[in-house]
Amino acid sequence: MTELLFETIKTAGSAIKKKQISPVELTKMTLNQIREHEPRVNAFITVMEEEALEQAKQLEAELVNGEVRGPLHGIPIAVKDILQTKGVKTTGGSKIFENWIPSEDAAAVQKLREAGAIIIGKANLHEFAMGATTENPHYGSAKNPWNLARIPGGSSGGSAVATATGMAFGAVGSDTAGSIRLPAAMCGTVGFKPTYGVVSRRGCLPFSWSLDHVGPMTRTVQDAAIMLEVMKGHDAKDPASVKRHVQVGFDESLSDLKGVRLGFYEPYMFAGMDEDVKRVVVEAFRQLESLGAEIVPIALPGIDEALNALKTIAQSEVVSVHEPLLKKYGHLYGDDLKYRFEFGSDISATAYLRAQRRRDQFVRETIQQMQGIDALVGPTNVQPPFEIGTMVPSMAISNMFTLGKTPLANILGFPALSVACGFTAENLPVGLQLIGKPFSDQKVLQIGDCYEKSAPWLKALQTHGTGSFTSQ
Amino acid sequence: MTLEEYLRTILDDEEIELATLEPAYTFNLEDYEEKCHD
16 A cells, blocks of 8 residues: 555555545555655654644645645645744744744645645755755754665755655655755655746745755656646745746657757866766766757856856855854854854955956856757766765855766856756666756656656656665 | 734844835736847
8 A cells, every 4th residue: 555655746646636545644654654764764853743644634624625726635745944934833944943943834835735735744855955965963863764874965964855755745855956856866866946936935934045056856847846836836935936937747748759859068067077977977878869859069158257156156155144143053054064154254345246247257158058958867866875974064055066067057047957867877867957948847857757757667656655665 | 912012022022024025026026028029
């Protein structure tokens, strides 16, 4: 029966709608799965057993009355513990917020609840989402289900682990330089960072205002589209929220990728890459081509300066966010964060403004370069996950840059998908990344969905979950 | 409680106003379509 926990949101939602399983039954199954596996993977900071069952009962009563809110009706979803949940503590992965019980849900959480999703728990994360490993000094390290000695990636590591292990059908993550996509890639799942401003960040503790995104983490691309369809929408209370209607969901999968052109900038995408990871990604490229996609070289002038600009912007903004807390509670931060604040605190206002102007220039140039191109293609992670406990605090700040190729989509603000594309010789997952043009979220998801459905081993992964995890 | 209320319990009052404000920010990809066709 636990097989159902590894089914897609679409399949589980349909089973609920047809009354083959009730929201209460599915929630209880999910809670049992958490009880059994959580002690080994530490995916959650808070499991919301009571609240989830209460919600499930309510949704079940609605079903009895013939009411179905939508495809998420009765589906257990995890939420990264940096997003506010009404009545449930929201720590941000920090000791400073361990006693905060918000009076409101974050915008994305509120929308998911309204659509019938059951919030099953608050997922573990790198402290304040400021790192790529989810080695949390206050709540313990989340562990990669494919090898429990390895990091799951971060900062939304708990969200990826919960999704990969059937402890949730999907999760909400946040992504400032890759925090949704990197852990998704390292745990063999799907992560999608929407175009900047498509999902409201209201109620998400900020890391860097101009780079922060909120998005879905799932086991399939179509499930990500289903969640995003619910999470998106204008929010007057988020200054970055866009007003336009953005197409996201799709009913029909593309049968092939004929006519799709993917831009590949090798000097960036394959730099610093592990040979075994590269082998997997190159194989994925061949698969895309066999589906009819054309992979063409593309230039990204100014990319190095733009990535440096991202570091300047992120560091300046994060210091500004934490300044009041640091004065009084500096001793409560982990060692890697203390190092980060030292590094970021001497950036001048001139350097910050130059970085924002550089960003503007790079976005305009990249849009020009992408004319006639549907998306950029490359790896998500360029290294396999390393062993827990080996992170050096002074290196933590650059982990997102050395482990993956995710920061590019944050400085651009463009939509970016990570989809599982294979395994290293050590049986560790690798992610393929697609970065679309602004507001082409649906197109990126459709390309990823077509690729995913063409890989039979991926179907097995989704159906059986992390096989090696259960035998460890 | 709201974030502001929580911060009020752990920080001095005069710091709260700034602590929860997002600076006016102009990055919006909706603007780039026009800029790129100039």
